[in-house]
Amino acid sequence: MDNQIPGPSPHSDAYAQYVIDIGSQFALNPNQIERLIPEISRAVAESRGFLISPYTSNAIEMTIIYAIYNSITFQNIIAFGVHEGHHAIETIRYMNSYELNPDIEDEDENIQGLDDITYEDIECSTAMTTPIVVVTGAPELSHRRHLVPFVIIPPAPNADTRHYPFWQEALIHEIVHHVTGSSDPGSREQRLGPTELLARRVADEMDWAIPLFTAYNSPERENAIRERDFQSLMHTLHRNPRVREQIMHRIANIGDGVEGPADFSDIHEEDEISELELPQPNFNVHPLPDFSFKG
Numbered sequence: 001m002d003n004q005i006p007g008p009s010p011h012s013d014a015y016a017q018y019v020i021d022i023g024s025q026f027a028l029n030p031n032q033i034e035r036l037i038p039e040i041s042r043a044v045a046e047s048r049g050f051l052i053s054p055y056t057s058n059a060i061e062m063t064i065i066y067a068i069y070n071s072i073t074f075q076n077i078i079a080f081g082v083h084e085g086h087h088a089i090e091t092i093r094y095m096n097s098y099e100l101n102p103d104i105e106d107e108d109e110n111i112q113g114l115d116d117i118t119y120e121d122i123e124c125s126t127a128m129t130t131p132i133v134v135v136t137g138a139p140e141l142s143h144r145r146h147l148v149p150f151v152i153i154p155p156a157p158n159a160d161t162r163h164y165p166f167w168q169e170a171l172i173h174e175i176v177h178h179v180t181g182s183s184d185p186g187s188r189e190q191r192l193g194p195t196e197l198l199a200r201r202v203a204d205e206m207d208w209a210i211p212l213f214t215a216y217n218s219p220e221r222e223n224a225i226r227e228r229d230f231q232s233l234m235h236t237l238h239r240n241p242r243v244r245e246q247i248m249h250r251i252a253n254i255g256d257g258v259e260g261p262a263d264f265s266d267i268h269e270e271d272e273i274s275e276l277e278l279p280q281p282n283f284n285v286h287p288l289p290d291f292s293f294k295g
Contacts, residue, residue, distance in 0.1 A: 011183045015194040016201075019180050023076030026083045033068060033075070039090035040064050049259035050095035052155045052250055053236055053267065059156035060094050063168045064175070071205040074172070077198060081179035087149045089179055095152045097135040098255045104131060114252035119237055119244040127223075127230035132251070134229050136170070138177035149178045154232035161235070163228045165208035170225075173199035190215045243267045 007022070008014040028036075044061040051057050067074040078089050098114060110116065114132060121131050134154045141150045151174040157163040176182055176195045185193040192200070193216045203210050213221040237244050246267040250260050260266055 010181050010194065011185075013191055013194055013197060015180075015182055016197040019080045019182070019194070019198060020073060020076050020201075022083060023078070023080035026079045028075045028079050036068060036078075036090060037065055040068070043090050043092060044094060045262070047094040048262040048264065050093065050097070050150075050254055052096045052247060052254070053240070054264050055239065056096060056156040056236070057094075059159070059164075059167075060171060063171055064089075067172060067202055067206060071202045073198065073201045073205055077176060077179055077202075084181070086181050087178040089175060092149045092151055092175060092178055095150050096155050096251075096254060097152050098132045098251050099135055101129075101131050101133045104129065114255045115249070117248065117252070119248055122233065122237065125230075127227045130230050130233075132233075132255075134233070135255075136174070136229075138174045151175055151178070154229045155236045157228065157232040158235045158239070161231070162209070163231050163235075165203065166210050166224070166228050167232060168206075168208055169199050169203040169210045170228075172202050185216045187217055189217070192216050240267065 007018045041061055044057055044064075047060075048054075048057050051060075068078070080086075082088065100111065100114065100117075111131065117131050125131060135152050136154070137152050139150055139152070140147050142148075151171065153171055153174060154167065157167055173195055176198045180195075180198070182194040182198065184195055185191050192213070196216055200210070211221075211224050213224075215221070237247060240247060250266055253260055
């Protein structure tokens with residue numbers, strides 16, 4: 001007879017420590033980590049058709065791999081998921097998806113869809129009035145006749161800004177949902193929740209400077225996320241001034257469920273990776289993987 005005591009609810013804050021405790025009992029060994037790295041690279045590569053730019057693709061890949069190498073908590077999160085039968089991290093795909101801002105959608109009868117929005121519309125707006133907003137979350141979506149776990153986040157902001165580590169933490173947050181089965185607090189609950197607690201612990205181990213909040217649904221956190229997401233889009237457009245129209249077209253297509261060219265040939269007129277260096281990892285032992293963009 002199995003007398004194992006059930007763990008805490010995936011909705012409770014106590015679930016975060018439970019994930020760490022169980023994961024540490026099945027810790028990843030160096031060989032498992034090394035085998036996982038190319039699988040992460042493959043997963044991101046297979047997501048490129050749903051991402052806005054190669055810069056974002058590289059930022060996702062770097063962030064995840066650096067965290068695997070440098071965060072014990074992230075390793076334990078992954079180990080927990082394997083042991084408990086949740087989604088394996090290498091099966092997750094990534095997406096930048098936008099929709100019309102529901103708060104202003106009805107204000108202009110000429111705007112019927114994402115393809116009606118121009119760069120000038122974005123440039124003249126603010127985080128509160130932007131005509132399009134990013135869809136975020138960790139859904140399971142039908143992809144190539146299979147139900148696939150997706151992480152939907154904004155495009156990566158400039159790496160030399162305060163928004164970048166906050167974006168990295170958001171990426172980890174959504175991955176944690178899939179890998180651990182954790183949930184977020186309800187709208188009236190004044191706590192961070194297990195997913196955010198785990199993501200913040202990873203951020204702390206990675207030395208990411210992120211803003212602090214008292215609750216998941218606090219107005220301060222929601223406003224900070226809204227500003228981060230808006231600046232992420234603006235940074236993407238400003239990094240590529242000659243192909244802004246093409247980027248807006250790619251945004252519209254992805255938002256409508258149309259996968260773009262995986263080699264970014266529809267926008268790859270400029271090498272935005274060379275324009276802004278992504279931060280280097282905090283490696284002490286492991287060599288730096290090759291993150292060069294391969295179209």
